[in-house]
Amino acid sequence: MQPVEDFTKVESIFVRERNCLMVRAQFTPIYTGYYLHLMEHQLRYANELDAALKDLMAVLTLHLTARPWAETIAWTANLRAPRVNYFVTGSSTGENITGRLFTEDVREPDRNLLYSQTLVAGHEPRTTTVHVESNDPIDWIEHYYQQSEQRPAKCFRLDDENYVLVAAQPDYDEEWFAALDAESVAKISEQEQTKLLETRKFQFNCGCSLERILPSLSSWKGKLDELFQGEDVIRVNCPRCGARYEVSREMLEDA
Template sequence: MPETTPPNTADAGLEVRTYFVRGRNAMVARTDFGELFVDYYLHLSANHIKVAPEHDAMFKRALAAFTLHCASRPWNEFIAWTVNFQQPLVNLFLAGDNQAGTVTGRIFDENVKEGPHNLFYADVVRGTQPARRSAVTFDGPDPIPAVEAFYRQSEQRGARYFQVGEEEFALATEHPDCDLTWFQALTPEAVRDLEKTETLSFLERRIYRWHCGCNQERMMEVLAPVMRQDPAALFGDDPKLEMRCPRCGARHTVTREALEAFLVRPK
C-alpha cells in the first residue's frame, strides 16, 4: 500500500495503518498481529493463566477485531467490549485506551451468566463526555460476526473483517456514499491486493501494545470498601490474599498489613 510517512522504528508496539479507499468511500485498517499475540501469550505465561484452546482461538480473533476497531476510532476514546457467548459458555473482555495506545483483556470461563442469546456490550468514553453503552445480540461462536453485528445495529453502518494472512487481519468500514456493491463483494483476496486495484490515501499510523496498567495500589483500591466493612471476611486468618486483575487477569498478592496502611494513609 502507498506510504506517505515512514514508520517510526523507535516506537515499540504493533503498528496499525489506516487508508481511505478513494472512489469507494470506505476506510481500511490492516496489520499483522503476530507481535501482539506474542505479548498476550507472554502475559498468560507470566501470570500462570491457562486457557482452553477453543477460548484462546476466540480471544485472538476478538483481540484482532478490537484493535483494528480502536485504530479506526478518535484518539480520545477509551473503549471496552464484553462479548458473551452461550455456546461455548464464555465471556471475552477487551479494553483499549487510544491516547495511551494500549489494549488488554481476558477470558472469563467461570460463573458466566446463562441466557437466551449471545450478547455484545460496547462501552465508550470520549474525552470528558459521559460513558455510552451499546448492547446487541448476535449468533454463533465467532467474535468477528459479533462485531459486524454491533456495527450494523449500533453504529448504523457496515463493517467487514477479513483474515488476509496467518495472523494478519483487515477491517473495512463504510463511510457516507460508500459503494455498497463493491463493499459487499469484497473477499480476503481482494483486500490483500487492494493497492493493486484501488487508489488508497494513507490516513494515519497508530502504535498499540499489550498493557493493562494494573498494580498493587489499584488492587487495594478495589479491596478497600470490603476491608472497611468486614476485614475478617476478606482475609479470615490469612495474612495475605491473592486476587486477579478484573481487566487482564494478572496475579496480585495483597497483605493485610499493606491494605491496613493503605486505608489510613493521607489522601
C-alpha cells in the first residue's frame, strides 16, 4: 500500500447560486513522483517543455475529475514550435496520471493540435481534435471546453503548485464567471456557498513494466539480427512515460 502522501487529492466542489463546478488540487505529490521517475530512468527535458508537461498533467487530472469515473483519457498535443509532442494519460479508477515528451522524429503539423481520446470499457474510443493557439496548457483546456464540451471553463495556475478548473453548468451565472480571475478563484471557498461533491486521488504512475513492454516487440521475432544490430541489449522506451527498459536477445527468444 502506498502512503496517502504519495497522492494528490482532487476536490470537486459545486458553487451554489453560480451553478459552476470547481475542481482543484495541489500537485506536489504528482510532481514529486514525476521527478523521481525522470531520475530513475535518466530522462531530461528542457525546462520550458518540462514546465508545460507538468501543467498538462495537472489540467488533465482536473478534467478527469470533472468527468465520469470510468473514463480513461489520453491527450496528445502536437506543436509546431518548438516542434514537440506532449503525451499525457490518466484514469480516475486507476488513480493515476502519466506522461512524456517526444522531441525526435516529430511530424511538423500545419498548426498546433490537441488530440483527446476517451476510453470506456465496452465502448468505442471517442476522439476529438481541438486547434490550439498558444503553447500554454492552461489555454488548451479552456479551448477544449469551448469546442468539445460545449460549455465554458476557466483554468488557473495558482501559487504553490495549486491548480483550479471552473466549469460552467447549465444556467450558470455568466457575469460572475466572466469576472473570475486568479485572485477571486482562490477565495471561492470563503466568499461563495459551496458543497464538496467528491474527492478523488491520483499519483504519477504509468503501470508499465518490462513484461508489458516485451509483447510490443513480438513483430521482430525472426528478425532479431536486424533489431539488435550486433548489440547484446537494446533500450526500449515506454510510449506512455518514457521509462527505459533494457531488452536482451534471450528475453525475446524466450518470449
